[in-house]
Amino acid sequence: MKLWMICHLAISLSTAVMAQEYLVRFNSDSEAVRQNFFRRNGGKFELVSSEGNLYKWTTSSRAEQSWDSNVAYIAKNKTIHLFQNPSLQKNRASLVRKLNETPKAKGPAYPDNPEIKAPTIQASGADPLLQSAWGMFSTDAVSAHNKTAQGKGIVVAVTDTGVDYNHVDLVNNMWRNKAEVPGNGIDDDKNGYVDDIVGWDFHANDNKPYDLSMDLMDILLSGGNPGHGTHVSGVIAASLNNGTGIAGVAPKAQIMALRFIGEKGEGSTDSAIKAIDYAVSNGARIINASWGGEAGEEDDQPLREAIKRAEAKGVIFVVAAGNGRLDQASGKSHGFDINNDSKPVVPAVYNFSNMVGVAAIDSNNQLAEFSNWGKESIKLGAPGVKIMSTVPGDRYQDTVVDLGTIKATWDGTSMATPFVAGALAVIWSQDPSQSASTVKSKLLDMAAPTEALNSKVETQGRLDLHSLN
Ligand SMILES: [Ca+2]
Ligand SMILES: [Ca+2]
Ligand SMILES: [Ca+2]
Known part of the structure; x- marks a missing residue:
């Protein structure tokens, strides 16, 4: 106190x-x-x-x-936030108490801002953790792997906390800026950014958009969630059949790493706008936005205009509905209707023609208790509870922290959003000449009717790729 x-x-x-x-x-x-x-x-x-x-x-x-x-x-x-992991938020006090009783959790054993590795030759074989990635099966993303181009040639910009661009399951699926000569200190492609090889860090203003981590106690106390952007990226495009980890929805798509949210889970509107503009002008077809803020008394007009510029260039903007509010008394987090809220979540509520708002569902196809919804701006539900994916340092998690009796799982509309971004990449890769609106319509037409999403989201359904061919 x-x-x-x-x-x-x-x-x-x-x-x-x-x-x-x-x-x-x-x-x-x-x-x-x-x-x-x-x-x-x-x-x-x-x-x-x-x-x-x-x-x-x-x-x-x-x-x-x-x-x-x-x-x-x-x-x-304005300040923009990660949508805080509701599972971490709910259990924060007891996790801090428990951690104080136990030896302090060690920090990461991998370097911050490592040099960017080139693609590697990888082993082959099944992905051993794929079985734990329930959302890959419930959405039929796994069967779509066998009958689609798997996102080949489609660049998905992950605007987030950064990405572990050297992760064994991501290194071959990073976007590479071929017009830029690495490490010569020259902006070869004259896009305004020197030696931007896999994207850019708009928070630290350098060419290494790495997903910086921190001590577990610091995570709990600061409200940040390092690893967030790496987790999101794995759901979109972790490598398939490389004998390791998981596979993403679109394992041949490319991840453009655009970091604008710092270790403490915050970024600013100007950095978000720069990231969006960068994505649009450097070839991304899809932007994943697992973040937002409250519009409050005044709207975030500059952010709105950046998304409209993306719309004009045919770039799809996939956005998380947000994770509701924490009820301090019960420790429970409750979702709310963003269209009818006095402080609606932006940008999720904007609803431009290039936007796809995503709510989170659990493995029983129920709307997650924390998930916001919106009958107009939120289009569909996707898996967002206990999601298995990549985290920095060649690791994988479906649980952020496990202290025996108390744990926090990887939950959030942040985790649901990349399922949809990956699905859009798969649909687009079937015919890259399709327009953004065609790709979006196909996605929404395929949504599976879901009782728990009736009058919660526009399609009244959840992500489903089973009819894709
Ligand atoms: Ca450049
Ligand atoms: Ca250069
Ligand atoms: Ca893999």
């Missing part, structure tokens, strides 16, 4: 003097207009999106004073 008070006081004091970050969109791309604005208003500015005429403006002056007919809007640069 005392620590909380000190932290709270420190935050209150610092906001009084701290500069605020805004996103400013101009009505024109005229350099003179911008210069005039920044000359009059001071502060620091940085380009976020040239297509959107969008700049990050860091200032200690008040935004309202800066209205200008050349300015379309000035919005707060």
Whole structure:
């Protein structure tokens, strides 16, 4: 309690003097207009999106004073979160108590930000942990492997905490930027990013979008969930029949690693926008977004516009519905209807034609107790409880932490979303000339009617690939 008070006081004091970050969109791309604005208003500015005429403006002056007919809007640069794992959230207090009684869990035994390895020659043979990946069977993703192109040639951008790009089950399925010469310190393809080989880290601003980990106690106390992006990536595209681990829904798709959420589970709108723009302009056809924030009193207009730019370029945006709210008294998390909430989850609620919102179901085809839903914006359900997938350091988990009597499993609409992103990649790879809207319609038409999803999601059904051919 005392620590909380000190932290709270420190935050209150610092906001009084701290500069605020805004996103400013101009009505024109005229350099003179911008210069005039920044000359009059001071502060620091940085380009976020040239297509959107969008700049990050860091200032200690008040935004309202800066209205200008050349300015379309000035919005707060909002914080975006991972959707916290409800199983971790629910058990946090008892896990912390138990960990305090036991020797402290060790940190990761693998390096942070390792050099990016090239694809490798892999063994062959069945994937021994695939049997534990129930969602791969309930969605018929496993039988789809035998009759489809498995996502071949389709790039899926994972906008998240980063990816262990050297993981044995992912290294061969990372997107590789062929127009970039690695390690020469030159932006060979002139896309604005130097030596971007498998993607970019928009949080740390470097070319290693690695999924940094931390001590278990730090995870529990900070609310972060390192490994999140690696887990998501394995569901989409872990290698099939390489004699190790699991297989993803689209084991021949390529993962573009776009890190914008840091170790503590937070990122900012400007970094999310840069990641989305990067995905669109560097060849991704699908963006996986297992994250969000509350719209609150004002909408996140800059984020909305970034998704519209993706829509205009035929890129599908797959988004998690969110994991509801934690009821402090019972420790239970309850999903809610994002369309009717006073603080709807964004971007899940936006519902543009390129968006596919995803709710989480369990292995009994029940809506997960934590899963948000929405009759318009959320399209279908997909597996999101106790999901087996890749985590950093060549490991696999369906359980984040297991302290005997208390455990937390890999749960969340975050885990359901990549099942759908992978399925879209598989459908698209059957005929890469299909439009985004055709691919999306095929996915939704195949959804299996599911009682628990009646009046919860638009299709009233769950992900099902059995009729795909
Ligand atoms: Ca580059
Ligand atoms: Ca280079
Ligand atoms: Ca495998």
